[in-house]
Amino acid sequence: MTLLPLHFYAHEAVQQAKMPIVLETRESAPESPSEPSSGPVTRPSKLLTTGDMARLSNNTVRTVRFYEETGVLEPAHRSEGGHRLFPATELDKLILVTAMRNAGLSLEEIKLLLGSKEGHECGAEASGRVIAMLEKHIAAMTEKIAVLSRLRSEFQRAAERLGGCLSCHDRQHFPKHCGDCAVMQGAGVPLSVQVLWQLDSASRMDDEGTGKTPR
Numbered sequence: 328m329t330l331l332p333l334h335f336y337a338h339e340a341v342q343q344a345k346m347p348i349v350l351e352t353r354e355s356a357p358e359s360p361s362e363p364s365s366g367p368v369t370r371p372s373k374l375l376t377t378g379d380m381a382r383l384s385n386n387t388v389r390t391v392r393f394y395e396e397t398g399v400l401e402p403a404h405r406s407e408g409g410h411r412l413f414p415a416t417e418l419d420k421l422i423l424v425t426a427m428r429n430a431g432l433s434l435e436e437i438k439l440l441l442g443s444k445e446g447h448e449c450g451a452e453a454s455g456r457v458i459a460m461l462e463k464h465i466a467a468m469t470e471k472i473a474v475l476s477r478l479r480s481e482f483q484r485a486a487e488r489l490g491g492c493l494s495c496h497d498r499q500h501f502p503k504h505c506g507d508c509a510v511m512q513g514a515g516v517p518l519s520v521q522v523l524w525q526l527d528s529a530s531r532m533d534d535e536g537t538g539k540t541p542r
Contacts, residue, residue, distance in 0.1 A: 374403060374412040384421045391421065399424055399438065430468060485519040 380400075381388045394400045395411065400421060402411035420441070427437050443460055447453035491510035495501065505511055506526040516526065 374414060375418060376406075376410050376412060380413055380418055380421055383418055384425055386421065386425060394421065394424065397434065397438075399434075399441065431471065432464065436464075481517055481519050484517040485523070488517055488520050489524075 375383070377388055377391050377395075380386070380391045384391075391400065395402065400413065400417050402417070403414050404412055406412055424437055424441075427440070428434075432440075440457075440460060443457045444453045447456065488510065492505075492508075495508070495510075497508075500507060502525070505524050511520070511524070511526060520526070
């Protein structure tokens with residue numbers, strides 16, 4: 328799920344509700360799960376309902392309620408009608424939490440980060456703990472990015488190789504003898520193509536079944 332800048336959701340919410348919302352400028356809000364914005368954004372200054380929180384963070388109402396039930400989000404109070412009302416700072420938290428969840432952090436890891444400033448006697452002590460936690464996640468993310476980069480490259484090569492099969496209408500040799508095709512001959516056949524196109528298993532089947540080497 329891709330997050331758009333907060334001011335985009337705020338604008339959409341205003342248009343949908345067709346009612347004025349007083350906006351104020353705050354200094355930062357994440358534009359995506361991995362890259363925060365460095366410029367000012369606009370956001371609603373009024374208290375937000377659960378529905379507002381869901382719309383403005385591109386989540387579902389059920390997700391907002393889940394985070395409230397687990398103690399991640401804290402409503403300021405309830406309206407006369409019993410609706411939970413959240414301050415704008417909780418919207419910032421929800422957007423960050425959503426990004427962290429998309430990045431693969433567990434709920435427990437997120438709660439530890441959110442509460443990492445508490446229980447310390449000074450900023451030096453608190454920041455040291457937070458930095459250690461952040462560096463641990465940075466290392467894990469760096470490793471994950473490297474894996475994703477390799478897999479993306481693998482999939483790109485696979486798509487290019489399989490593009491040669493788009494003109495294949497040979498029902499006699501498909502799917503058992505795809506390894507015989509010129510498209511799959513030669514070096515450099517991506518591993519994902521070998522697995523998805525069952526090239527190795529087809530060759531083994533021919534070897535065991537006929538005792539002959541595939542064409």
